Amino acid sequence: MKAHISKGSVLRATCSVVLAAVTGSCATGSVPSTLIEARRSLIASSTGLADALALSYLEDAKQMLERANHEFALHGNSDLCRDYSYIAENKFELADAVARAELFRQTKEDEGVGPGRPPRSEDARSSTGAPPAAVR
Amino acid sequence: MATNNWMMTAGLSFCGALGCASASLPYAEVSHYQASIDTAKRVGAFKLPANNRGALGMSPAEEHLELADDQFELAKIMAASGDPRSFLFLARAQSDVDLALGLAREAAARPHTSAMNDGRTPILK
Numbered sequence: 203m204k205a206h207i208s209k210g211s212v213l214r215a216t217c218s219v220v221l222a223a224v225t226g227s228c229a230t231g232s233v234p235s236t237l238i239e240a241r242r243s244l245i246a247s248s249t250g251l252a253d254a255l256a257l258s259y260l261e262d263a264k265q266m267l268e269r270a271n272h273e274f275a276l277h278g279n280s281d282l283c284r285d286y287s288y289i290a291e292n293k294f295e296l297a298d299a300v301a302r303a304e305l306f307r308q309t310k311e312d313e314g315v316g317p318g319r320p321p322r323s324e325d326a327r328s329s330t331g332a333p334p335a336a337v338r
Numbered sequence: 339m340a341t342n343n344w345m346m347t348a349g350l351s352f353c354g355a356l357g358c359a360s361a362s363l364p365y366a367e368v369s370h371y372q373a374s375i376d377t378a379k380r381v382g383a384f385k386l387p388a389n390n391r392g393a394l395g396m397s398p399a400e401e402h403l404e405l406a407d408d409q410f411e412l413a414k415i416m417a418a419s420g421d422p423r424s425f426l427f428l429a430r431a432q433s434d435v436d437l438a439l440g441l442a443r444e445a446a447a448r449p450h451t452s453a454m455n456d457g458r459t460p461i462l463k
Contacts, residue, residue, distance in 0.1 A: 281423060288433070289430055289433045292436070292437045293436075295440075295441075296437045296440040299441050303444040306447040307447055309449070
């Protein structure tokens with residue numbers, strides 16, 4: 203049994219998909235700048251110090267960004283989406299700051315002990331790519 | 339008739355009280371925020387050295403504390419008018435204070451004569 207699909211029905215289906223896409227994009231609006239910033243920070247922080255030295259802070263920030271993304275997918279450029287994005291951005295910055303502070307602390311410790319000291323277990327783990335214990 | 343008026347007044351008062359109760363900011367979160375501000379004052383986040391000045395002529399930590407203060411005030415105003423977004427402004431304020439504290443601790447740990455990684459440069463080659 204062969205189904206007959208007319209050109210008209212194909213055209214109607216195509217038009218409805220295009221219309222839905224256009225309507226959907228109008229409903230969601232443009233991506234808020236705070237969300238764009240937070241997404242950029244995710245990439246920057248995930249490839250920086252925070253991934254190794256402040257993992258729990260980074261995870262916290264990622265969760266907040268996921269909330270912002272989810273809210274954007276549901277309701278577009280809403281107040282809630284912008285608020286979540288703002289908080290996520292701050293959390294990414296915090297993760298970076300905590301990681302830098304931890305790096306300074308470790309550097310100070312290393313300088314204090316002097317040369318010829320064997321690497322600590324955390325250093326050894328870092329050199330293999332695995333993150334040390336999260337800083338809280 | 340007088341009974342009806344009395345009941346209406348009582349009903350309106352009850353609704354008003356309910357509205358105020360739902361609009362107030364959560365006590366635990368407000369206490370946490372205020373404790374964080376106290377800690378920021380104690381660790382000297384308001385008085386960071388000149389080499390940490392930000393765009394507004396103050397240190398980044400101080401900028402975030404100012405932002406936190408503004409947003410906390412807004413949260414209180416919104417809560418008084420029954421706006422549910424007040425909770426989010428309180429959360430924004432808390433995130434600003436947390437960041438200010440983190441930046442202050444970083445500044446305290448930072449060695450004075452060192453060009454260190456900015457934290458966002460990849461360290462894994």
